[in-house]
Amino acid sequence: MKVKLGLDRFHKKGEKRAESRKQKGQTGLRLRKQISSSQAFQAHSTAFSTEHPPPRKEKDITNYYKAN
Structure with a gap:
């Protein structure tokens, strides 16, 4: 009971x-x-997605990964 009263307080x-x-x-x-x-x-x-747009064509994809 004592503990319960303490918690209540x-x-x-x-x-x-x-x-x-x-x-x-x-x-x-x-x-x-x-x-x-x-x-x-x-x-x-939103700023990050506009700074680094995803590559669209297959050629762009290979260049994109070569650059990074």
Whole structure:
């Protein structure tokens, strides 16, 4: 029983911390960071695909692999 009560106490403390974070607006910051990182990754992936287009003809394929 003692352990259970201790865990319950810590859980309540965590809830209080979460409430204070919401008031400060730190959770919003965390969400904004996630969105910006995903957008940056999308931009990077599109830039990489435009920089190195896949070879289309068979001749182009052999030249492409000889160059790299």
